[in-house]
Amino acid sequence: MFELTEPFCNYPDVLNLLKKRFYQMNNSPDNINKLENLAHFLVLQRFPAEVPTEAGIKECLAQARILTPVTDEECDKVLKLLYAHLQVTMEIGVAVVDESTYKPWLNERKQDITFYYWDRYRKYLERSKNWNGVVIETLGRVSDEILDLLGNPANETSWQRCGLIMGDVQSGKTANYATLCNKAMDAGYRVLIILAGTQENLRRQTQERLDLELVGLDSQLILDRVGRKLPVGVGRIDGNHFVATFTSKNNDFDQKLLNNLNMRITTCLEPVVFVIKKQKHRLTYLEKWLRIYNAGPDGKIDSPMLLIDDEADNASVNTKDDDDPTTINECIRKLLILFKRASYVGVTATPYANIFINPDNEKEMLGNDLFPRDFIYSLAPPTNYIGNTAIFGDESSHEYVVQDIGDDAEHTIPIKHGSQFNVEDLPESLYTALNYFVLINVIRDIRGPIHSHRSMLVNISRFTNVQSQTRNIIHAWIERIKSAAINFGSLEPQEAMRNSSIKSLYDTWQAFHLSLLCEKDWSTVQQHWLCYAVNRLTVVEVNQRTSSAILDYDAYKDNGFRVIAVGGNSLTRGLTLEGLCVSYFYRNSQAYDTLLQMGRWFGYRIGYEDLCRVWMTDEARECYSHITKATNELRDEIYSMRYYGMTPREFGLKVRSSPGSTERMVSKLLITARNKMRHATDYIHTVSVSAELLETPKIIIDTDRIIGNFNLAKQFVAYLEATHKKADDSVFHSTHNVWVDVPREKVASFIRSYIADPLYLHFQTDGLADFIAQANHLESWDIALPEGDTKEEYCITNKTVIKRQERSVDISPNKKSIRINGAKLRVGSRPCTRYGLDNSIVEEITQRRKQNKQQVPDKDFLMKPDRKPLLLIHFINIKPHTNLEKPERVEDRTLVVQVMDRLNGKKACVVALSVGFPLATKDNTMYVKYKINLVQQELLLEAATEAQNADD
Template structure:
């Protein structure tokens, strides 16, 4: 598409979106194809010349796609302490920067997303202080988004509104590397400044919003530029004079000691207009400050020791670590300031001590004013949808190709290898595959997958768009260089054969087979599961083969690390689209956006939640090409990401419950799961987190890891057999206190089971050592502790089977017949049988009263966010969800006359079919005995040792009495 046709397309798209929005409002209906046709007919008359340049069918397809998008509901925890509400419609009139940014985004995102951006930025801005408010004020908050979900677009909108409202100095802390800082500067040039900040240029050309509003008198001032060396420096600082009358100033800076020291020196010596008579500290009182901290969990968190004493009082002479100290010092030199951290992985931020402060640097960066959780749009693809969580099992999609150790370990040995003769690679390692300096077969397959993706996109008319592949296998730059050479050599070989036709027959035959048998069917499966509102075309091999010479000629290989000269020059290729295979380490691991990312080959084995999540560059938006995307990673990484998605979802559910309870950030006592191998975040960032004694209150526990030894399986089957035999007479599982209409159960039910029987069963049952959270003896200890407060004393036990049908497999256990259920193994392991999820969502509602069921349903609907990545469904839930059930049972609902039932625990028992497990060692074994426990929430202080949770300072500081 030429520049003129692209402009025409964007212009028509922008106008038609607005017209369709009005038409849908008038008709009180959703947008229909007929409605789109009518509005385009009107525009075709008004914009005849533009219509002559564009493909009308492509316009219709894009408008149908956009009209199908939805955006979930955000949630905010906030504190009104020293805050004056100020943001009203009247205050927003005449806002220039937001108006032009909103218009700029019209052609880029669906109107639902644009409306959501307006709402979300208003929500955050309203939590900040009115910049015109006199006197000293300080607001610190956190915005939590999803990985690669558009946080930059969100804070660009916030910056525009903040500048319109009167914030005069805006500092964006943009990562640790030059290329990420430059990338952020370019985005803000387009979305806020309106001109390209080119170093040493006589004229700064208009870009982005500057092409919409060409009035140069409203241009903000820029203290930094878009070059790699365009960070804040003393030469720029010497020329800068700030006064309250001037337009806002934008600083886009790295989190770097030298840069931040320069900035702090300039503020002290050139901007400060007042001296605090008590402390002698230089202050800026006439210019309100907004600091945006991108990736605020990275680099900004103080990793020093002992920020408070044993009584929780701040150590006023504590010396924070460098970056944290400098950020806090910059804030401390302004009497009127706001700080907003942005991250997708808030694990480190929640460990900041809420009372940490020093005299010299001011308070720490704990988000005391607010925490806002952004919901993902319906077209976002993140860890929840790809890897699933405890509350949702994803389809087994070809989007992810799990690699066995043998497919990469000899070439790039890692710490996780199970082979004693293979040692982890070090700096200077020379990767070899079958004795040769070449890529392993699995990486060659991934490269071919990228080639197919580029070919399909070209045939779909997306050839002018960027397409990227990520290869992330080592943190050592010397090893990355070896990988670059091997990848480039493999690509040269492919290109040579297809462009010259030399020795092509066998290669083409194998690639045709791979495309037709694997890649193309995979595209169809992904579309069926994840793609909505789009018609994505398939192509026969003959069409693919015809464009392969051009595709292979266009692909570039780039090394992206601190020592490489290569850069991802997307801007240079904006008309033709850059086709790039990017190979690197830390620079690719966090923040840096890979445009049009189709294929990832990812072997890095970091063990921290936040690091792993941030490495997930493959998450995000893939409109028009999601079906050609592929992720190649180790089986172990797939399992880890499933656990991380689980931990993130638990954090969000806890957050939702606290929003419903009207809690403040300081009352947000978070618990974050720990893993037997993974750590939550770096140990240094957790210096304020104490290993708590454990509580399972409000939790769902389910066995998902089992031994694959038949003697262990038999022992556990016998344990469940003995337990059920001792329970006595049974009720049919359909004889519950309340059975919703249309539901039918297969199984048995026991009520008022004494806790001692449950405890004895748990001590009898043997959990697998790899089951990082489910340890039967520890859970038994917990129940015994809770019994001392007369909680968990009386249990409901359900033995749940598969509904009757042609494939039923009945077994007798404890004298009762039950149909075994099917749970296929999730990943292959030599020592265990692992599944993704055991229970069905409805199981936790077993034996609720009708009033409890309805109260839990109402709470589930009130906390529903329509967040795609949380697999919540498009409609509010029609059945109560587990977290809300556990809360209703633990707290009751006073206004509905529902008492708490903390004495009641729920134990769910299952028999898994060993044949359906698809584990060869279990083919003729006894049924696999499995169980789940749903604990009601509780304010009890009872705990057990050997904690598998880490808690932040708010929780162990005893500030969680909001629960009462």
């Protein structure tokens, strides 16, 4: 790009400057890119620190167009891209901090720090990545907050800080820690160690990224024999200073190479960075080399060091030999204690592994030196991020993205198969996904830019042998498509469709209504665009057996890389697939701790988010919905604990004993301790219900039991009518049916009598009833009957009339239960926990969230320690979920209709429960003991014994 050196006054001045600089823009491959870059520059000059208006963007585009010959159609495309890039905002994150160890230092030192590295990185984000000023400014503020939580590098006493950054999958965590690293170097940190996962392809990708955003040089050329310095990324913005990198794109840490080049951190004038894999031997070699060649007489290195542990939970998942978490953690701790002054920052989207949660005992969890004892910082993604909440959340905006993998996949490639499985053919749903990928390449060519990267992910097995066979079959299929496009594509559609490949593409075009997403009709697509789009497609295999450079997008930066990547666990954990728009995910859903990490489809899809699709099983969809809920609750927990001044220690203990941890513990036990099943079939798991809402979103498919629960609820309401007064609507935020001061014994008896799905781990009636009956501090309960929007009123008793709620339901994968709200598994409408609270309190809590532009979660209304516990009894009319309209779900839809008819015949309905507990106090604990039958759970979960971090 170019740099504005003359002062900016008004548009004529800027246009004259642009004319002088125009021909310096040699990195734009076409007029569209040139126009976008020029317009983007003008917008940032006019709106340096605020979100630009639509009118302002249009005006800047019109000024830039004077210099660029483009059509009206191309100009419209650029306008859409500018809107997508520039009308983005990002909020500041939230931190839980141990105030007893925190000593602020950054503000006091800021005036004496020259932010050289940050300034050039900021310019790089603006000019090369097209980030707007608002997001960059927020990124800077976030990094300031995190940097201040680290140790002060100017403090020459010995110290060590340990924290964690929690982000979202593919949300830009690397940009956040790259910003942190740049500012840390400005502040005085001399050594940066980046642990970039356990596999070389991810380490290489991280090194390439940091060459651009931190080092400023091509690392591979630095470490060759000649030692050339080729500026890249930030180095092209400002090359007065660079960062010394002791690893490169092609070389992990190599002590022999460094010794041959006589490289030492103690002799470098610039900060030093290492990007290494999280493996025992690499970490051991690094520690040994640092200790022997760089430590002082006391065995310590007197240079401030920042260690970034990317995917921090990953070390705790793989339990194989050298990659055992105990071994990895020990290696990391040895690195930390080698430096007199060190800060450790874990970075992850899924802090569920035993670095954070240990199922055995509290002492072991807190005794782990890598526990983020000093701070936990939860990042907020930009508004254009499409994550798990957008796809799988309660109020998902992109639910259409998910496509079902039918039963045909199990018949073709069983989800449980061995390393020697012979792949004879692919599932029909995978062929559909491949057809779809071909077609959206056409649409993206039509939309432009034509040279953008496009990727498809195929993850169907962890075995490299199966991956190789799959890759070969897909390659042969692609070759047939290419041949068909060449030989038949130019014919009239009716004649061309005599070819089965063309016909299959057309059928997919029709099935997905792609004419609504494309400016051209099928005839034009087939005859003029198809051949170009398909002829550039490549199929690669990504696993430990292939080269780490197999996904080298940089090699295709001029023309774009169009690739179908086939792999297993190598496609997870931080690996970025550029321009990913189609994913086929057919893996065992019980890989619980890594499930979210397998979602490479999360991220930023500017200009093509409406085209993205993910194929997965219904089981996987349910698991993603569940973990989405758990992750969102985790973030809400951080916000709430920050508000109430709690520490990372208290946060860690809370997460460890949350209701959601029950399923994680059972999954882990089933996977790692199956050999103990014959000796101990029951497992007691202690769960904290402090400020938790527990529901019954799974209903057993047994109409007699459903009707039994219905009659039980009617009898309980009749008891309430006879013995308790209703709440005053003018004081309490409620429906017309809220009863207060109901004795705990009555609530416990009702819950014990309610028949819940025994295989739904989050609501165990016996354990809950025992706890409630014995909880003296939960003596009095509020009970409410939430109502729906239907016009029809229903008499529960002579005195109590309600409008039933309406919920869509489908059938669980094991065909044993009805799922309320489908895979989302949600009964109440947010925030249903407000019932029973004073109206003024509800308004106060709501306004607090609105100030931070957040929705109010259920937990906020439960965080008041003095509020009463809450029981909600939901009377629900069910209807088939929209996902049951698909042909492959006919049997499930029929089953739902049969249940509906039977209930209507008995004038009954489904009854579901929500139980809300207030925040625990120091004097009153909130722990429930669940007794889990592991054998029964194994039958349900069918947990796999496969290792989760390596391809075989």
